[in-house]
Amino acid sequence: MxxxxxxxxxxxxxxxxxxxxxxxxxxxxxxxxxxxxxxxxxxxxxxxxxxxxxxxxxxxxxxxxxxxxxxxxxxxxxxxxxxxxxxxxxxxxxxxxxxxxxxxxxxxxxxxxxxxxxxxxxxxxxxxxxxxxxxxxxxxxxxxxxxxxxxxxxxxxxxxxxxxxxxxxxxxxxxxxxxxxxxxxxxxxxxxxxxxxxxxTFKKEVFSDLTGERGILMGALAGVMEAQYDVLRRHGHSPSEAFNETVEELTESLIRLVAENGMDWMYANCSATAQRGALDWLPKFKKAVKPVFAELYKRVASGEETKRVLQSCGKADYQKQLGKELKAMADSEMWRAGKATRALRPKEPAKKNIGVAKGTVGRASN
CATH class of the missing domain: 3.40.50.720 (NAD(P)-binding Rossmann-like Domain)
Structure with a gap:
């Protein structure tokens, strides 16, 4: 090893x-x-x-x-x-x-x-x-x-x-x-x-996995996206603008930079205005959501989340019910806006030697 x-x-x-x-x-x-x-x-x-x-x-x-x-x-x-x-x-x-x-x-x-x-x-x-x-x-x-x-x-x-x-x-x-x-x-x-x-261990894997899925990987991710989208729409922003500023920029740009070289590198390759605002608001969001994650982990460790899974997913009509819930998500304005946005993505073939092309290396974080 x-x-x-x-x-x-x-x-x-x-x-x-x-x-x-x-x-x-x-x-x-x-x-x-x-x-x-x-x-x-x-x-x-x-x-x-x-x-x-x-x-x-x-x-x-x-x-x-x-x-x-x-x-x-x-x-x-x-x-x-x-x-x-x-x-x-x-x-x-x-x-x-x-x-x-x-x-x-x-x-x-x-x-x-x-x-x-x-x-x-x-x-x-x-x-x-x-x-x-x-x-x-x-x-x-x-x-x-x-x-x-x-x-x-x-x-x-x-x-x-x-x-x-x-x-x-x-x-x-x-x-x-x-x-x-x-x-x-x-x-x-x-x-x-x-x-x-x-x-x-089996126990550590399931505790971390259930927390992650309900948290930042799926549940929290979708919840935070919906919250920001709703606020932007209530203040008069169009569905296209709200979706781009909430989802598209994250999935098509920023998260890819995080995957390549870390969060600090992504910050370093955004505007000074974006950097300052993100650094200022990061601790506020952390303070707001940390108690929710603590509650979530407690429910996972106690077996309450397991009980919910077995009771719900074990029903004969579970797939039918799941289909309804996912359809409601797909039919929401936000994700219908997303479908339209994805359809507008360019379908041109990749440029040659993109990995070494000028302007693709990025700025060092320190």
Whole structure:
């Protein structure tokens, strides 16, 4: 493992240099990796592993024909590489639980019955294990229990894999029955296309993940955007102007600079007026929202958020209800303005040598 300084704290990580693909193939030689669920993470992880030369099969319920048909369109063959959940669990030596958290509780009896000694039970989220009292997911003692959690959506994982970039993932070993759990886990992390791997626990992963999703990554992000858009509209700004100043400039310009070189570099490459205002208002926003994040983390740690997920997502009509909520978002003025804005983005081919072109390097932050 490599020792990296993260803001003054030394942490161990696993890169492709320490654990190359050749080693991953050696560790997983003879294994049959059964990816259970072809919804959000399943397709990306399965296709990435398949493209990397690993023996992968899919377990998908025919109750969800869209996911079954999607798997077929992606090249998985019924009876050869595409099976029911029951048969995939029978065939697999590594069972990857990539259905939703609520669905994991529902199918657990089917999976548990087929966990022969020496198999590995793999997760990409600590939810079912960390909250086992609510989910009922308690693996037998004679199987490995491991996790690789990509820090991004399945779509991003697949896109980054195809571009050669990869997405960083956390990994954890909850139970080592074979003495090979850690190697199996790291090999799978490399196999799915991780940029690098950093260690965690099932509990820490789910606490940070649920906080992040409800917070800055999704819930807080959308909430803050809507709040600013509403204020601008109430003061007479047009939908186009309000959307551009709230969303478009962030997603098409500023956040890309942060991704490249950090927040200070983004600030350094904005106007002096923008810099001064942002630095002045940063502590005000931090003070305003920190109590909300503290409340959120408390609810995650107590299991209240888990209870909400299982009660809501476990309902038979959940997908229908979700569709209504997402449609309401899409039909709002703000996101209809966004659709019009995206349609106006130029579609010209990229300029050659853009990475070294004059005017693209930016100003140093110090």
């Amino acid at each position: 490599a020792l990296i300084d993260f803001g003054g704290v030394k942490e161990e990580v696993v890169t492709r240099k320490e654990f190359p693909m050749s080693r991953a193939r050696k560790v997983l030689k003879g294994e049959t990796i059964a990816v259970i669920g072809y919804g959000v993470q399943g397709p990306a992880q399965a296709l990435n592993m398949k493209d990397n030369g690993f023996n992968v099969i899919i377990g998908q319920s025919k109750k969800y024909p869209k996911d079954w048909d999607r798997a077929r369109k992606d090249g998985w063959v019924p009876g050869k590489t595409l099976f029911t959940i029951e048969e995939a669990c029978e065939r697999g030596t590594i069972i990857e639980m990539l259905v939703s958290d609520a669905a994991q509780r529902a199918i657990w009896p089917v999976v548990e019955e087929r966990l022969a000694p020496g198999k590995a039970l793999y997760f990409s989220h600590g939810f079912s294990i960390a909250y086992s009292k609510q989910t009922g997911v308690v693996p037998p003692k004679d199987v490995d229990v491991i996790m690789v959690a990509p820090k991004g959506s399945g779509t991003s994982l697949r896109r980054n894999f195809l571009s050669g970039a990869g997405i960083n993932s956390s990994f954890a070993v909850e139970q080592d029955a074979t003495g090979r759990a850690r190697e199996r886990c790291m090999a799978l992390g490399i196999a799915v296309g991780s940029g690098y791997l950093f260690p965690t």
